Amino acid sequence: MKSLIALVLLGQILASKATSEPFPPLIGRRPDCDDPEIENAAKIAMDHINSHTLHGYKHVFNRMENVKVLPRRPTGEIIFLEMDTLETNCHVMSPTPVENCTVRARTEHAVEGDCDVKMLLLEGQYKVLSTKCHSSPDSREDLQRLCPDCAPLQPLNEPEVMNAVTTALAEFNAHNETDHHYDLLEITRGRHSHMPRATFVEFAIAATNCTEKEANEHKDCHVMTGEHAHFGFCKATVFKKPSGDGPTILMVFPDNVVACEIFDKKVGHSHTHLTQHHLGKKIPSPGVGHTVLDLIHSHNNTLASHESHSAEVPAVQASPVVKRAAVDVAQIQPMLHLQQCPGKYRHFAI
Missing domain, CATH: 3.10.450.10 (Nuclear Transport Factor 2; Chain: A,)
Structure with missing residues (x-):
């Protein structure tokens, strides 16, 4: 009996050693x-x-x-x-x-x-x-x-870049042919030119539930999401025009200087959550x-x-x-x- 127990214990030891290798x-x-x-x-x-x-x-x-x-x-x-x-x-x-x-x-x-x-x-x-x-x-x-x-890239939070985007977006909203006022999602690029004096900007936008008239009347507007979402991407050139001894005036000249491509996003698309990531932040870019x-x-x-x-x-x-x-x-x-x-x-x- 003792011999049998010893053999069992020896087998368990060998098995344990084998599995630990x-x-x-x-x-x-x-x-x-x-x-x-x-x-x-x-x-x-x-x-x-x-x-x-x-x-x-x-x-x-x-x-x-x-x-x-x-x-x-x-x-x-x-x-x-x-x-x-x-x-x-x-x-x-x-x-x-x-x-x-x-x-x-x-x-x-x-x-x-x-x-x-x-x-x-x-x-x-x-x-x-x-x-x-x-x-x-x-x-x-x-x-x-x-x-x-x-022209090299500029910081996205530079005042001139941000002002150029604000000017360009206002110009787009004033003349866009949709029924929606568009809000800024993010600034993605900004560069300066000295001859002529201008700022080149690129930025993403999103449609709100307001018309341009309602937005100008300070209605509580919000970016639409889900199946009603509309997004866009804009490129603009904003020129700087000196005004005597006064402040510099930002001007968006005609001839398609502000060009925005508007596109829809399908519900469930992997980027639909980007809207929520931006909403309320009002920042140039993370x-x-x-x-x-x-x-x-x-x-x-x-x-x-x-x-x-x-x-x-x-x-x-x-x-x-x-x-x-x-x-x-x-x-x-x-x-x-x-x-x-x-x-x-x-x-x-x-």
Whole structure:
């Protein structure tokens, strides 16, 4: 009997020791940064980033900095991407597909984003698990070397920028052909020109439940939401006209100097919550003077950032990839190749 008990105890000890042994180390792989599989993953990552950005502009993929792929137990792989992006001229509220958006020219003081992305590849489908991005404009020194006469970006809370937006929005409301008075959602860009003296601004707007007449009568107006929501994105040039010894007069000349694109947002669209994020704040942009959770440049030389954790984001069908068998010694050798990273620029370097 004692011998039987000893054997049972010995078996339990051995079993406990076996289960406490660590798993064998995970063997990862290092694909080239321009590998078609990685380019496909980058496209899916960019779609996720653009659909979760609350302010500013849509971005496009520019270059892959680094890639690492690790096996995931019991199945699948985890992909880590370090990628560069560039700002386009499409506001995040615009329904225009990012493929149809123009990349912001360097002469307009381009903005670059740096993103770290974690993805799951399981049974041929990609799923974004998390993203962390920060963005910043090209340096003023580089802009001046490239284009000495180009106007650099100004802080969004600069009085001249804010006054120019107020003037341009008043001009739009006075002449717009809709039945709604529009309110400011956010200022997204501001630049000054000295010859002629003018301020170039870009800003997002939203329709209220008031007509222009009701707004002028100081009725209690509020931005419409849900199925009644209407949004717009405006670009304007506001000229400064000296008035003798008096204050400078801001003037919006005719000839379509204020141009606004008005578009509807579908109920349930991922950006419909942006309205609530802005309502009542009356701020130029959350990127002014402090770090924010958003992929938008900060004009005060502080990096703005965007972070999302997306456990519930639907998986996206990947391009066909070759299924890999269980890793053995023969498979380790291909991982020893010199990884080709970073990858090529799709647009231009900043």
